[in-house]
Amino acid sequence: MRKILKIMLISISTIITVMVVFLATVYFVNLVSNEREKGKLEDYGQKVMVDGKQMNVLIQGDGKETIVLLPGYGTASPVLDFKPLVKELSPYYRVVVIEPFGYGLSDDTDKVRTSQNYVDEIHECLQKLNIKKYTLMGHSISGIYGLEYVNQYEKEVQAFVGIDSSVPKQETDELPVSSLQLLNQSGLYRLLLKVNPDQLVMPKVDDQTKAQIKMLTFRNFLDESQGSEADNFRNNFKNAQxxxxxxxxxxxxxxxxxxxxxxxxxxxxxxxxxxxxxHGKVVTFKGGHYLHHTRSKEISADFKGFLSNIESHR
Incomplete structure (x- = not known):
């Protein structure tokens, strides 16, 4: 019995040691990778001072009418994520992609992510850019923030476009924010993406852009802003009702x-x-939640027709 017990203890100790070494290796590889990737991130867009912090914005196209693009929750880089849609819209409009705090190359913030704070920051950004009239076009959760926005700034917003956008009465799931943040900080999230890179949702872009999206995913994944945003999902959806x-x-x-x-x-x-x-309508396209990755041409064409039809009836 003593011999069996000794073998069992040795086996358990070995397993524990291997696990500790494995987790430590994953952790330090992640730390080193994060530091190395800071120098590899390529700058894009321009910085706008909003509420004492820097918000990143890309402006492309010089059309008379302006479209402001707002991202879905957790988008690593709104500018790169919207790239196919910007390509289709920019020949006809001035397209403004805003990266909210905690997204893309914008600063993080510890300010609670209520819809009101989000709206205040986006509006301040547009004011600083001297953009007075515009169409809001938002993906996913930007449907909730957009609804709040258009009610506060109705005189500025010329139209609202939702890309598979969230609605107030939909079911909302609580994210295990602390657990997911620990997953990222431990390096296990990086390992999971290494094993299964298809988990990252991104548009059809070149390899260099994909690499940038991947690095920004590790940088921004459930940072303070996105963590607070997830914690406030239910309140923000409820208030939007x-x-x-x-x-x-x-x-x-x-x-x-x-x-x-x-x-x-x-x-x-x-x-x-x-x-x-x-003047309202619903259009359904074949595809998944990220329609701006796969249906940008159709969205751009339909939106132009939608606005033309409204103008002809005025």
Missing amino acids: RLHFPKKLPVVFYLADQTEKETPSWKPMHEDLLKNVD
Whole structure:
């Protein structure tokens, strides 16, 4: 019995030692990689001072009308993520991609991520850029922030476009923020992406751009801003339930058929938001949640037609 017990103790000790060495190696590899990648990140866009911090913005195109693009939750680099859509829109419009705090190359912030704070910061950014009239085009959770925004700045916003955008009454899941942050800090998240790189959702771009997105993913993954944003999901969605789109504001929703299959109430919830809007419509495209990766041409073409149709009826 003593011999068996001794063998068991040795085996357990060996397993524990191997695990500790493995976790320590993963941790230090991640630390070294993070430091090395800081020097490899390529700058893009321009910095705007907002609430005492730097917010990164890309402006492309010189059309008379302006479109402001806002990202979905957790997007590593909004500028690079929206690249296919910017390419399609910029020949006709001035396109402004805003990277909120904690996203892309913008600073992080410890200011609570309520919809109100988010809206205040985006508006201050546009004011600093002297952009007074614009269309808001937002992906995913920007549907919630956008709804808050257009109600506060109705005179500035000329139209709202939702790309498979969130709605106030949809179900919201709580993210295990602390656990996911620990996963990233431990280096295990980097290891998981190394084993299965397809977990990273990104548009069809060149390898250099993919590498930049990957590095920014490790840099920004559930940083302080995104952690606070996740913690405030339920409150922000609940507060948005009091809001409706202004009657005279043109609104168009581009929805993904895959999302509709997963959530049968997806299209009806969007249609419900349009019931009191003079110029509103819902368009469904084949594809997944990131329609701006796969349907940028269709979105651009339909949006131009949507605006032209409204102008012809004025």
